[in-house]
Structures are given as structure tokens and as C-alpha cells.
Amino acid sequence: MKMKKKYNNLIKMRMITLVAILFCFSAKSQSDSSFTHYSFGFDASRVFNQLFRANAYSSILYLEYRVNPKHAFRLAGDLKNISGRDGKIDYQFKAGYKHTLKRSKKWWFYSGIDGLFEYEYNRNSQVELYREGGLLYIGATVFLHKHFSLTTEPSFYFVFQQSHDLDSFNNSWRRLNLQGFTSIGLVRITYHFNPRVS
Numbered sequence: 079m080k081m082k083k084k085y086n087n088l089i090k091m092r093m094i095t096l097v098a099i100l101f102c103f104s105a106k107s108q109s110d111s112s113f114t115h116y117s118f119g120f121d122a123s124r125v126f127n128q129l130f131r132a133n134a135y136s137s138i139l140y141l142e143y144r145v146n147p148k149h150a151f152r153l154a155g156d157l158k159n160i161s162g163r164d165g166k167i168d169y170q171f172k173a174g175y176k177h178t179l180k181r182s183k184k185w186w187f188y189s190g191i192d193g194l195f196e197y198e199y200n201r202n203s204q205v206e207l208y209r210e211g212g213l214l215y216i217g218a219t220v221f222l223h224k225h226f227s228l229t230t231e232p233s234f235y236f237v238f239q240q241s242h243d244l245d246s247f248n249n250s251w252r253r254l255n256l257q258g259f260t261s262i263g264l265v266r267i268t269y270h271f272n273p274r275v276s
Contacts, residue, residue, distance in 0.1 A: 080147070080201060080231055081211050082114050083186070086248070089271040094213055095136070096211075103205070106184060106252045111265070113144075113147060114144065114224075114225070114270040114271055114272050115143060115144050115272055116142065116143060116145070116270070116271050116273065117141070117142040117152075117195075117268050117269065117270045117271075118139075118141055118142075118268065118269050118271070119139070119142075119229070119266045119267055119268030119269065120138055120139055120140070120266065121136045121137060121138055121139075121140070121266050122265040122266065122267050123136065123217075123265050124195050124270055128246075134189050134235065134260055135170075135172075135196070135209075135213060135235055135237065136196055136260070136264055137154035137155050137156045137170055138155070138157075139154065139155060139156070140152060140153070140154045140266065140268070141153050141154070141198055142176070142238055142268075143165065147178060147181060148177065148178045149175070149177060150176040150177075150178075150188075151173075151174070151175055151191075151235050152172075152173070152174070152175075152176060152192075152195070153172070153173055153175075153176050154170075154171075154172040154174070154192070155169070155170055155171045156168070156169065156170040157170075158250055162201070163201055163202060163245045164201065164202045165201050165202075166198065166199060166200045166201060166202075166215040167197070167198070167199045167201075168196075168197070168199075169196070169197055170194070170195070170196040170197075170205045171194075171196075172193065172194050172195075172213075173192065173211075174192030175190055176187055176188050176189070176190035176191060176217075177209045179216075183221070184220060184221055185218070185219065185220055185221070186218070186219040186221070186227075187216075187217070187219075188201045188216070188219075189214075189215065189216045189217070189229060190214075190215055190217070191212060191213065191214050191215070192208065192212060192213045192215070192218075192233075193211075193212050193238065194208040194209065194211050194212060194235075195209070195210055196208070196212060197209075198260070202238065203243070203245075204243060204244040205242070205243050205244070206239055206241065206242055206244060207239060207240070207241040208239070208240045208241075209237050209238070209240075210237070210238050211235060211236050211237030211238055211252065211256075212231040212236055212237075213230065213234065213235045213236075214233060214234045214249065215231050215233030215234075216229055216231070216232065216233075217229055217230065217231040218231075219268070224270070225269055225270050226267070226268070226269060226270070227267075227268045227270065228265060228266070228267060228268075229264075229265070229266040229268060230264055230265060230266075231266065232260055232261065232262045232264070233257065233259070233260045234245070234257070234258070234259055234260075235249075235256070235257065235258060235259075236255075236256070236257045237255075237256040237257075238254075238255055238256075238257055239253070239254045239255075240252070240253050240255070241254075
């Protein structure tokens with residue numbers, strides 16, 4: 079029960095932080111440009127996991143910089159630290175490139191690749207995991223407003239996983255190669271903006 083309460087409080091804090099950041103950006107954003115260089119988003123399927131099915135290797139937060147209408151770079155990540163004996167540490171970092179396939183006022187279709195690094199340590203089982211790899215993806219974005227959009231992004235992942243049990247007499251590393259397709263269930267909510275230059 080305590081774990082569930084801590085988890086719910088963590089989700090509430092993430093949502094409050096996100097709303098505060100979006101409010102600051104909207105106060106400083108330019109509204110006269112149709113092309114926005116920056117995007118800040120979060121994966122709703124991870125935050126509202128009761129409504130959406132979370133994808134493997136998705137990240138909570140995304141920050142993107144568009145060099146021009148065709149090319150963009152992005153960073154994404156996640157951090158989870160659940161204290162207690164049954165808790166775990168889990169953090170993830172992704173860096174990637176996006177290429178626009180087709181763009182209209184309402185829709186944006188693109189493809190891209192992300193590099194992935196993830197570390198996970200489960201205190202209860204004493205298992206430590208490292209994951210490195212990449213994701214090839216194709217995405218579709220619908221703009222609800224010039225500054226707000228919803229995105230779905232199915233992808234193919236290829237990940238190398240190393241794990242070992244710190245409690246076991248056999249402390250050797252176990253290695254796995256994982257490949258597969260994520261579902262179309264990823265739903266990202268994104269805010270697009272240009273910082274105001276004074």
C-alpha cells in the first residue's frame with residue numbers, strides 16, 4: 079500500500095512539474111512563427127499507464143531541437159528510484175535523429191533512430207541489468223494547436239542486455255540479444271515553442 083501511495087505521489091509531482099514548465103514556456107514563446115525549433119513532451123502511456131499500454135524502452139520526457147523543417151535531434155530519458163527493500167533504481171537515456179517524410183499544417187510524418195542506454199537495479203532480487211541498443215521508428219503527429227500535438231511512434235528495437243545476480247554464488251554475467259516491435263500504443267503529448275530572444 080505504501081509503495082502504491084509513493085508511486086501515485088511521484089506521478090502527481092511529475093504532472094505538476096510538467097504543467098509548471100509548459101506555463102513558463104507559453105509565457106515566453108513566440109506566437110507569430112509557423113516553424114518551431116523546440117519541442118518538449120512526455121509519454122502519456124507511461125504517465126497514465128492505466129489508460130494506455132506502455133511501450134518497451136519508451137521514455138517519460140522528450141526534448142527536441144529542429145534544425146530546419148526536415149531535420150531534428152532529440153534527447154529523451156527517464157528516472158525511477160523507488161526506495162525500500164522491494165524498490166529499484168531504473169534510469170534511461172536516449173539520443174536520436176529525426177527526418178521529416180511529409181508535413182502539412184495538421185499532420186507530420188517522420189522516421190528516425192535513437193541510441194539507448196538503460197541501467198536497472200532491483201533491491202529485492204539483487205539483480206543488476208544494463209541495456210544498450212537502438213530503436214528505428216516511424217511516427218505520426220497530429221497538431222491540435224500550433225503549439226500542442228499528439229504523437230504515436232511504433233518502432234523496431236534491437237537491445238543488448240547484460241545482467242547478473244549480486245546474491246548468487248555464480249556472479250557471472252548473463253547476456254541476451256533482444257529484438258522486436260513496439261506497439262502503436264505510445265501516445266506522446268508535446269508542446270512546440272520558440273524561445274523569445276530579447
